[in-house]
Amino acid sequence: MSLTPTEPINIIPRLKAETIASIVKKGVRLDGRKLDEFRELTIIPNYLPKAQGSALVKLGSTQVLVGVKLEVGTPYQDAPDEGVIIVSSEFVPMASPVFEPGPPDENSIELARVIDRSIRETHAIDLKKLAIIPGKKVWTVWIDIYVLDHGGNLMDASSIGTLAALMTTKVPKAEINENEEVIVDKATSIGPLPLNRKVATVTLGKISDVLIVDPDNEEESVLETKLTIAVTEDGLIAGIQKSGQSSITEEEAIKAAEIALQKGRELIDKVTQLVESSAETVKQENNNSAADSASNEASEGEGVEEGSGKNPEEDSGLEKDGGLGGSEVSLKSESKE
Amino acid sequence: MSEEGSKKREEKPRTLVAPGDLLARGEYKILTPTTVQRRGDSYYALVVGLATVDDEAKTIKLIPLQGPYYPSVDDLVIGIVRSIGLTSWEVDIRAPSPAILYASDYLGRPVNPARESLSDYLDVGDVIIAKIQVFDRTRDPLITTRGKGLGKVTTGAVVEISPVKVPRVIGKKGSMQSVLEGETGCRLVVGRNGRIVVNCPNKDLEEIVVLAIRKIEAEAHTTGLTDRIKEFILTEKVRRGLIGGR
Amino acid sequence: MGGKGEKPKLIMEDGKRHDGRLPDELRPIKMEIGVLKNADGSAYVEFGKTRVVAAVYGPREAQPKHIASPYRAVLRCRYHMAPFSTDERKSPAPSRREIELSKVIREALEPVVMTEMFPRTSIDIFIEVISADGGTRTTSVTAASLALADAGIPMKDLVAAVAVGKADGVLVLDIDQVEDNYGEADMPVAAAPSLNEITLLQLNGVLSMNEFKEGLSLALKGIGEIYKIQKETLKNKYLQVEGE
Secondary structure (H helix, E strand, C coil): CEECCCCCCCCCCHHHHHHHHHHHHCCECCCCCECCCCCCEEEEECCCCCCCEEEEEEECCEEEEEEEEEEEECCCCCCCCCCEEEEEEEECHHHCCCCCCCCCCHHHHHHHHHHHHHHHHCCCECHHHHEEECCCEEEEEEEEEEEEECCCCHHHHHHHHHHHHHHHCEEEEEEECCCCCEEEEEEEEEEECCECCCEEEEEEEEECCEEEECCCHHHHHHCCEEEEEEEECCCCEEEEEEECCCCECHHHHHHHHHHHHHHHHHHHHHHHHHHHHHHHHHHHHHHCCCCCHHHHHHHHCCCCCCCCCCCHHHHHCCCCCCCCHHHHHHHHHHHHC | CCHHHHHHHHCCCCEEECCCCEEEECCCEECCCCCEEEECCEEEECCCEEEEEECCCCEEEEEECCCCCCCCCCCEEEEEEEEECCCEEEEECCCCCCEEEEHHHHHCCCCCCCCCCHHHCCCCCCEEEEEEEECCCCCCCEEECCCCCCEECCCCEEEECCHHHHHHHHCHHHHHHHHHHHHHCCEEEECCCCEEEEECCCHHHHHHHHHHHHHHHHCCCCCCHHHHHHHHHHHHHHHCCCCCCC | CCCCCCCCCCECCCCCECCCCCCCCCCCEEEEECCCCCCCEEEEEEECCEEEEEEEEEEEECCCHHHCCCCCCEEEEEEEECCCCCCCCCCCCCCHHHHHHHHHHHHHHCCCECHHHCCCEEEEEEEEEEECCCCHHHHHHHHHHHHHHHCCCCECCCCEEEEEEEECCEEEECCCHHHHHHCCEEEEEEEEHHHCEEEEEEEEECECHHHHHHHHHHHHHHHHHHHHHHHHHHHHHHHHHHHC
């Protein structure tokens, strides 16, 4: 049963809530951002050694880790020659004082399903290329979204993480033996996961009739309603989800879609740039093992002012290496296993 | 109240409305704030009901045709004891939460839970007539039986109708209730919560008055109801041989 | 979506749809209120072969007590599909889809219910899809809104809902299962017409900006028609008695 939430995600002083509401009317926000400005974005691609693709995303203080694992599975009956996508999300208890252990709640399920639809409906992944034995064995693409720190707008952070992780995903080598069994060699990859197009969500919040992009958790606790709009790199609307207690007008919906199309393309470009620049760094690093972490940080932090230099792992407690450690480990694991 | 007065009232134009219907624009006084909402200079219906817009007196009234009972202080209610505590009873008054009746209020003296059991005075299932004493958003309604006509019901029958139909059973300044009582010789205690205690001279008259109340409930939104009820009671009396044919 | 296999033709040579409807035509609609005796309010709504029963209990004591708010009634909403509602038997255990839809349906109703009038209570909305042929969430919103009004719970407006889809490149109103399975997009919309507010908006599939604008406007036009039927349904219950 879905129940009206009566406890706010975080209680903020009433005065501050009023300030947030009144300041957006003037076109600015408490942290100095413009109404349509995303928080600072950092991406550490290939963060996980045991996943085929991954990314740690920091959007402001929100941290989301996305892991993509490819496993051999059976296709759906109605699409026997296509791979399968399964998106799940976990709001782990460490991420927020209001997250409880247990099965995913409606917010977590909603998030996973919105992300799922955005990539499924756009055919973002070329599933036709993921058949191993058509009709019998296909790759199942497991996308697991792990929210590590809830600083607001989990949707877009998860969407960015999913896009970045998919861009880094490598398809393992799979051989079919004489008994029609699939033998997977995870240590060897046959190439990147085939992608058709890039998709990202842009979430707008409505506070006293003003639309703001990428609400942080203080803003989320005062806003009345949210609109998440998935957009493709070629300028199409690829999914919408309204959430929250309140409503929007037709004009607001259209305005939100226009903002999302513009911001979404910028966002996809930025994610692409962050993922690719870091991949280049990794290549360089492989060629020249003397590359130190400082240069890694510099190149990875392109278009990013601060935050990339900070150790995200200190917050998440996952890895002791800094900056690019993730990608390093990932490459090592590929050769190791 | 004379019959003509209530008739005149009934002939005022009343419109059947639904939530979201625009009732009027301009400056009006809302007589029923729980069923009408003002947005800007427009007035909208919040419920399905009968709206009366009086352009001379500049008033808007909307009587709902269905809806829950929500207590307010001083309401007369008919309650049914649902559980017994050490010093108080929990009483069902058809509100979202049960009402509390303190033993000291009911008995008019302090109680000693160690020596006496409240079930000796009021048991589960007993019917009481009470008034809402205290009720706000912070607590369950508190009721009292101290006052004239309040207390335990020992005779008669209880009829349940939709709480929003209660004003119709009472009628304008008690006109409908007078008709019911006058034509049948029964005594009615009408609780705001849609429960009515009837005490009648005999079983036939009790049946007739219960049927009449049901008819009022079913036809609450129609006009000319008082006359039809009079007619109905008369017909029923004739049918049962309580009075001679016409 | 997800439906694969041989894709049928969705738009015929004469511009009509596979079931003979025009692109902006709703399915045959039936609405009834007060269909359940025990519930405080109830409604049955039918859009073609999609059939939904909604029931409302409350305002009643919020259970468990800790969910109660001193400032307002909480809404509890369950959208559920009966095992026999679909082509293949559906497991009665709540799916992830049903959990999400329970949430979006609740949020579609929140803006209109005068919850602040009933502090510390809950208003429970139970929705059973007894036959599913596309548009079950929108039919559910339409039915739940009627059931709330039938329960006499004060509401700023009724909420009506419909989905617009894109089938063979054409924007179509009130898509059925076939159009949902094989079409390019499904955009459910709910709105409170007198408030001029959209209370539910989702899009599964891909649309251009212009298609989105047109689709939204088509949905709101359909909602206007459904809203009219809702009001007639609510009023008819009393007009019938009056006419006797």
